[in-house]
Amino acid sequence: MxxxxxxxxxxxxxxxxxxxxxxxxxxxxEVEIIPIEHASTLLLHGNTTIYIDPVGEAEWYANYPSPDLVLITDIHWDHFNPKTLGALIQEGTTIITPQAVADKMTPALLAKTSILANGGVINSNGISIEAIPMYNLREEALDFHTKGRGNGYVITIDQKRIYFSGDTEDIEEMRSLKNIDMAFVCMNLPYTMTENSAAAAVIAFSPKKVYPYHYRGKPNVSNVALFKTLIEKSNAKVEVIQLDWYPRDQF
Missing domain, CATH: 1.20.5 (Single alpha-helices involved in coiled-coils or other helix-helix interfaces)
Known part of the structure; x- marks a missing residue:
């Protein structure tokens, strides 16, 4: 019984x-990904819209919802444009930036901004935002991105962990990431890293999916096909997804 x-x-x-x-x-x-250009990205999830590094013309964003949340990684023009940002935000928008970006904001933008340092975490509307260091390692590139100035981000939304590298190289903080579902990883010289370094980092932290982005450099565009080949040859269980990050350029 x-x-x-x-x-x-x-x-x-x-x-x-x-x-x-x-x-x-x-x-x-599902999280919908909208590539705008270079580093500028939109994430759409239900009724929530997140903008990452929105720069360029405001009209590029006209067909999409206004942002609930904006994440800015660094001070450079291809990541932060006060004029564009001012045209896109709405009354309820929250902006998250490192201190260096906040220092360059207008009072109106600063009033909507929460400052997040490397290693910090902010929760906004059920979304967790963790700031990951981003910086250069090569001697000739150290002044481009100094450690502690900019943020990469891990966004946790509906149990999905989404990583945006910002401008960085194959750093230990990237290699030690865990349980990443979607990773957006930069590669362009002279400012960030080579395709080989980017692939090595991705193989180390093994996200489920990786999206090469921010790959236009001076004078050349990075070889994203090589990046994909390197990952596939490693037998890493990582899906490489190529989106069109330069719809206005002829590559």
Missing amino acids: KNTLLARKLVVLISFGFIYFWNNIANAQ
């Missing part, structure tokens, strides 16, 4: 577990 009751309880518990599991799957929403 006791065994029968125990078995029935186990069946009930297992049934509730399956119901909870399948409800979570049914309620989970």
Whole structure:
């Protein structure tokens, strides 16, 4: 009799577990990725819209919802444009930046801004934002991105962990990332890193999916096909997805 009751309880518990599991799957929403240009990216998830490094013309964003959240990685023109940002934000927009970016903001933008240093975490509307260091390693590039000035970001939304590298090289803080579902990784010289270094970093932290972005350099465009080949030859279980980050350029 006791065994029968125990078995029935186990069946009930297992049934509730399956119901909870399948409800979570049914309620989970996909994150839609909109590449705007170079580093400028939109993430759409349900009713939430996140802009990363929105620069360029405001009209490029006209067909998309206004941002609930804006993340700025660094002070350079291809990541931060006060005029563009001012044209895009709405009353309820929250901006997250490192201190160096906040120092260059207008009072109106600063009023909407939360400052986040490397290693810090902010939660906004159920979304977790963690600031990851981004900096150069090569001697000739050290002045481009000094350690502590800019932020990469790990965004956790609906249990998905999404990493944006910002302008960086094959740094230990990237290599030690865990459980990344989607990674956006830069590669361009002389400012960030080579395709080989980017691939080595990705192989080390092994995200489920990687999106090469920010690959226009001086004078050349990085070879994203080589980046993909290097990862595939490593037998890493990483899907490389190529999006069109330069719709206005002829590459």
